Amino acid sequence: MARNCRFAVAVHVCAVLTLRREDPPATSDWIAKSVNTNPVVVRRLLSALGKAGLVQSQRGISGGSTLARDPAAITLLEISRAVDADEGPPLPQQEPNPACPVGANIRPILTDILGRAEAARERELHGITLADIAAAIRARQDL
Amino acid sequence: MARNCRFAVAVHVCAVLTLRREDPPATSDWIAKSVNTNPVVVRRLLSALGKAGLVQSQRGISGGSTLARDPAAITLLEISRAVDADEGPPLPQQEPNPACPVGANIRPILTDILGRAEAARERELHGITLADIAAAIRARQDL
DNA sequence: TAATATGTAACCAGTATGATTACATTGTTG
C-alpha cells in the first residue's frame, strides 16, 4: 500500500458519484467541497479513474462526472489500481552483495514475500464494491 | 505497507543473523557489506529490532549482534512492526465536509476498509518465520 | 458567442527517506 491518501480520496469521490447516480453529473468543484480539498486534486483522480474506465466525464456547461458502470460491478481494487501506479515491491535500489550467501539469494525471496503481502491486501479490496460502500453510508444515515 | 525499504533490509539483516546463528556476533559493518549500504543504516534497524526483543547487541571488541530467539519463533510480522511505526490508515488530514451525506459518514468506513486491508497483509507476514527464510536461502544455494 | 466545465502543466511548501559524518559510550584485550 502506498503511503498517500489517493485511494481514500478516490473512494470518497466514487461514493459521491454512486449516491448521485440518478442525478445530473457532479462537478469537480462540488465533489471537492465534500472532500474538503482543491478541485484540481479531484480532477486528477477523476482523470485516472476515467482512464481506468470507471468514470466518465463531460466538459462544458452542465458537464461533470458520472460512474461508468453499475456500482456493484466496481471493486475497490480497481479504484486502488487506477489511482496508485504499481511501483513494484519496496526493495532498496542498491543490489545486495552477491558474494554473501544471503545477499546472493535474498532478493527473489523478498520479492515473493512482498508480493504475497500485497496480494493479500488486494484480495481484501477485491471483495468490496461501491455498492457496499453506498450501503454502509445509508446504514449510518438511518441511525 | 509503508513505501520504504526498511522492512526488506531488516529481513535481510535478520536472515544474516539466522544463518550465522552458531558463529560469533555479526558486526554492523559486516552486515552492511552484505546489504550493500551504510553501517549506520544497519545499526538503526538493529536498534529497533533490539527494542522489540528480536535481537541482542554487544558493544566493544568482539561485539556485534545475534538473534535473541529461535528463528522459528520470529515472524516477519514482528520484524515489520519493529522497524515500521504504525502510522494509522492513510487518510487525508483535512476532515471531509459533514454537511454532505458522504462526507459525514465516509471516514469510519474508510478506516474500517483500510484496517481490513492492513490486517490481511499482516496475517500473511504472521505466517512466515525467519526459519522459513533461512530454508528458502539454503534451498536456492543447493541448486 | 459567452459562459462553464474539464484536462494538464507548472510551481511550491512540507515531509519522508536513506546516506553520511561525527562523536560519545561501552566493552575487550594486551
Place this chain on the structure above:
DNA sequence: CAACAATGTAATCATACTGGTTACATATTA
C-alpha cells in the same frame, strides 16, 4: 590501565514524493 573496536544516536544533506495552488488551453452547451 591504556588502546582499540564496536555500538548508539544526533545532526546534516540530497533526493523524492505528496498535496495544494495558479494558470490556461480545450471542449461543450445554452
